[in-house]
Amino acid sequence: MQPQKIFREKLKGTIGRKLLSSPQTYKLARxxxxxxxxxxxxxxxxxxxxxxxxxxEAYQGKKPVAWTSAFFPGELFNLFDLVPFAPEVASAMAAxxxxxxxxxxxxxxxxxxxxxxxxxRCAAAGTSREYFPLxxxxxxxxxxxxxxxxxxxxxxxxxxxxxxxxxxPVTKGEEALQYVACQLEDIARDLEKKTGITLHxxxxxxxxxxSNLARQYQEEVNRLRQNVPSPMGGEEGLGYVYLSFLGEGHxxxxxxxxxxxxxxxxxxxxxxxxxEDPGKENFRLIWMHLRPYHGSELxxxxxxxxxxxxxxxxxxEVYWPPLDPGKPFTSLARKVLSHxxxxxxxxxxxxxxxxxxEFKAHGVVHFSHWGCRQSVGSTLILRKKLREKGIPFLxxxxxxxxxxxxxxxxxxxxxxxxxxVLEQVHE
Amino acid sequence: xQEQFKGEKGKKVGWFxxxxxxxxxxxxxFVPYRLLPREDSRGSTEDILPPNICPYVRKVLNEIxxxxxxxxxxxxxxxxxxxxxxxxxxxxxxxxxxxxVYLLEVPRKRDAGACEFFAQxxxxxxxxxxxxxxxxxxxxxxxxxxxxxxxxRLIAELQEFLxxxxxxxxxxxxxxxxxxxxSSPGEFSRKACRTxxxxxxxxxxxxxxNGSPVFILTGGIPPRGLVEILSENDNLELYPExxxxxxxxxxxxxxxxxxxTAGDPGxxxxxxxxxxxxxxxxxxxxxxxxxxxxxxxxxLLDEMxxxxxxxxxxxxxxxxxxxYLMLKDILEAREIPFLKVSTELGQEDLxxxxxxxxxxxxxxx
Numbered sequence: 001m002q003p004q005k006i007f008r009e010k011l012k013g014t015i016g017r018k019l020l021s022s023p024q025t026y027k028l029a030r031x032x033x034x035x036x037x038x039x040x041x042x043x044x045x046x047x048x049x050x051x052x053x054x055x056x057e058a059y060q061g062k063k064p065v066a067w068t069s070a071f072f073p074g075e076l077f078n079l080f081d082l083v084p085f086a087p088e089v090a091s092a093m094a095a096x097x098x099x100x101x102x103x104x105x106x107x108x109x110x111x112x113x114x115x116x117x118x119x120x121r122c123a124a125a126g127t128s129r130e131y132f133p134l135x136x137x138x139x140x141x142x143x144x145x146x147x148x149x150x151x152x153x154x155x156x157x158x159x160x161x162x163x164x165x166x167x168x169p170v171t172k173g174e175e176a177l178q179y180v181a182c183q184l185e186d187i188a189r190d191l192e193k194k195t196g197i198t199l200h201x202x203x204x205x206x207x208x209x210x211s212n213l214a215r216q217y218q219e220e221v222n223r224l225r226q227n228v229p230s231p232m233g234g235e236e237g238l239g240y241v242y243l244s245f246l247g248e249g250h251x252x253x254x255x256x257x258x259x260x261x262x263x264x265x266x267x268x269x270x271x272x273x274x275x276e277d278p279g280k281e282n283f284r285l286i287w288m289h290l291r292p293y294h295g296s297e298l299x300x301x302x303x304x305x306x307x308x309x310x311x312x313x314x315x316x317e318v319y320w321p322p323l324d325p326g327k328p329f330t331s332l333a334r335k336v337l338s339h340x341x342x343x344x345x346x347x348x349x350x351x352x353x354x355x356x357x358e359f360k361a362h363g364v365v366h367f368s369h370w371g372c373r374q375s376v377g378s379t380l381i382l383r384k385k386l387r388e389k390g391i392p393f394l395x396x397x398x399x400x401x402x403x404x405x406x407x408x409x410x411x412x413x414x415x416x417x418x419x420x421v422l423e424q425v426h427e
Numbered sequence: 428x429q430e431q432f433k434g435e436k437g438k439k440v441g442w443f444x445x446x447x448x449x450x451x452x453x454x455x456x457f458v459p460y461r462l463l464p465r466e467d468s469r470g471s472t473e474d475i476l477p478p479n480i481c482p483y484v485r486k487v488l489n490e491i492x493x494x495x496x497x498x499x500x501x502x503x504x505x506x507x508x509x510x511x512x513x514x515x516x517x518x519x520x521x522x523x524x525x526x527x528v529y530l531l532e533v534p535r536k537r538d539a540g541a542c543e544f545f546a547q548x549x550x551x552x553x554x555x556x557x558x559x560x561x562x563x564x565x566x567x568x569x570x571x572x573x574x575x576x577x578x579x580r581l582i583a584e585l586q587e588f589l590x591x592x593x594x595x596x597x598x599x600x601x602x603x604x605x606x607x608x609x610s611s612p613g614e615f616s617r618k619a620c621r622t623x624x625x626x627x628x629x630x631x632x633x634x635x636x637n638g639s640p641v642f643i644l645t646g647g648i649p650p651r652g653l654v655e656i657l658s659e660n661d662n663l664e665l666y667p668e669x670x671x672x673x674x675x676x677x678x679x680x681x682x683x684x685x686x687x688t689a690g691d692p693g694x695x696x697x698x699x700x701x702x703x704x705x706x707x708x709x710x711x712x713x714x715x716x717x718x719x720x721x722x723x724x725x726x727l728l729d730e731m732x733x734x735x736x737x738x739x740x741x742x743x744x745x746x747x748x749x750x751y752l753m754l755k756d757i758l759e760a761r762e763i764p765f766l767k768v769s770t771e772l773g774q775e776d777l778x779x780x781x782x783x784x785x786x787x788x789x790x791x792x
Contacts, residue, residue, distance in 0.1 A: 373743065377510065380477060
């Protein structure tokens with residue numbers, strides 16, 4: 001039996017919550033998973049090790065823990081040696097461990113509307129049931145999501161802990177840049193007071209160096225994935241989103257991306273020499289948003305059964321310029337404001353077109369997570385615009401966390417139809 | 428369709444969120460006109476917006492697509508108050524509308540940095556509108572501000588007499604807010620003066636509000652039908668703590684006449700004061716300072732004799748969903764009865780709602 005399956009079975013009992021809240025669980029899991037599990041890439045093994053180490057540290061409570069939402073600039077945690085914990089990532093984990101249905105039911109009992117994002121519903125329930133490590137700080141950003149800041153307000157109120165919210169405008173320009181930069185600086189100054197850590201330039205340089213190196217290797221990884229056939233698929237690629245959530249500025253992030261880059265380089269070379277069969281690649285796809293984490297066979301069906309390889313994911317796009325340690329807050333603000341999903345839909349459209357071109361993709365699949373208004377809201381406009389340019393686009397309705405909101409039969413039929421469209425367009 | 432719309436004749440600029448500075452629109456020579464969703468609108472927006480987007484946005488978009496807006500509409504100012512408004516902006520740019528669509532950034536914070544940023548955004552809006560209409564300078568802005576100041580004073584006075592103005596304002600505060608947000612300040616003020624004069628004459632100026640027990644309607648923008656159902660109760664006064672009610676009417680403008688006594692202060696200080704007044708208006712769930720919202724709710728419960736609360740949980744409104752969790756805690760702790768109702772702002776919601784609301788009103792009475 002796979003170690004993941006054994007772990008999952010154990011969690012179904014009444015001791016599940018205690019197990020999840022114990023740092024020992026993550027230390028043990030680290031030993032067992034890393035030795036016994038089959039990883040396609042050593043980079044993934046290293047990243048899993050980092051994730052389990054961070055979870056163990058968070059539950060140990062020896063260092064201050066910062067809860068964070070997606071897209072909050074994570075370099076700040078590392079500037080103050082905070083252990084990051086992402087409730088949204090925990091929700092994905094709950095889905096993979098089959099704990100989500102119970103948490104989603106509980107969130108409904110709490111009074112949270114069922115049309116809210118299931119990542120957030122799970123996280124709210126997990127907070128209320130005290131599944132998570134105690135936070136010392138909470139940090140969330142408004143950009144790309146209305147729900148996360150409100151969820152974090154609910155959590156901060158429950159724990160009476162300091163909450164730092166970053167208000168990110170969609171307008172570009174110097175004024176928006178200054179507005180965000182000042183907020184980041186205010187947060188840093190307050191963290192200095194609360195942690196007793198004075199922010200020194202050498203620390204900024206160290207953390208920004210980690211962030212910039214990771215960025216550089218990530219760009220290389222993306223360049224290697226542009227090869228035909230691509231050395232890595234989307235199921236694997238989406239796993240590295242963890243680093244965008246919890247690894248920004250962490251010393252392990254450049255190590256992991258460098259390892260991945262080297263492994264992809266080797267695969268590309270072997271493929272060119274005909275030493276290794278990269279597998280069939282009938283069509284190349286760009287993947288938008290995330291994937292289901294509840295054991296759905298979606299990714300394997302798309303990539304292995306239909307041989308449509310996901311060659312790039314929206315979440316892995318390097319959209320920001322390198323950070324400048326000389327202007328730390330302006331630089332982080334620029335990173336935040338550079339996200340192509342911010343503002344008018346044409347920014348996202350341009351990013352998709354660029355990815356389609358660079359990655360020689362035949363089509364685009366948008367996994368339309370029901371509760372994500374930000375992402376789903378522009379899908380019809382994207383479909384219309386991309387179709388005008390001859391780029392097939394599939395918006396696949398589903399839910400990343402709630403398996404009951406992702407009827408597989410329907411999804412399968414829609415993917416097969418999309419494959420037929422691709423065949424017609426590219427025959 | 429034009430005759431369906433009330434309001435002064437003149438070039439109108441539509442707006443949606445109560446953080447939109449009407450005074451700037453007015454200063455450019457336009458009549459600010461709030462587009463509120465109508466329950467009888469037909470058609471669909473499913474070709475441009477998915478179904479899980481805010482019903483207010485979908486309804487308004489649908490109405491615009493059908494041409495159901497004032498014929499003299501020159502443009503729309505969309506305040507980026509939430510994610511759904513961004514989608515409305517995107518969708519409208521895809522539609523072939525014959526007026527301008529302007530996106531106004533509105534901060535979610537209230538500190539000095541947020542105020543400065545908002546004032547800058549207002550200045551950009553003023554410049555843009557100035558190009559479409561009249562230049563927005565110190566003089567035009569001050570005139571507009573004075574008009575709104577006068578209007579707000581009259582609104583405050585009218586509110587005190589509302590229980591006796593059922594013919595003019597059948598749904599009380601809700602009707603008053605609807606009229607004020609779709610009229611020019613001058614036109615509104617002229618009518619308000621006449622109304623006040625008459626009511627004072629009829630009752631020898633001795634008819635102020637009686638401080639009777641209230642029930643609060645809060646949450647997302649409600650369908651008019653829900654307000655009508657709630658207004659049927661004669662024993663309890665409805666306090667609509669919603670953006671088409673109190674949150675719009677209680678917007679306080681500073682006293683400009685005493686703020687700048689010497690010379691021309693320039694446009695920017697006025698905009699800064701305006702930005703501050705908007706950020707200080709009764710807080711809505713979009714604001715990041717949740718303590719403020721909580722304090723606001725607690726103050727309402729402390730200052731009024733609140734018999735119950737109806738929370739309108741607008742579907743697909745994340746801001747409202749979490750606001751409810753916080754309010755629920757407060758109400759449970761104070762043992763105040765509350766009812767959560769969810770709608771998509773449609774007529775179809777109301778039949779089912781009526782029975783639930785009536786049963787709840789009985790408990791409150």
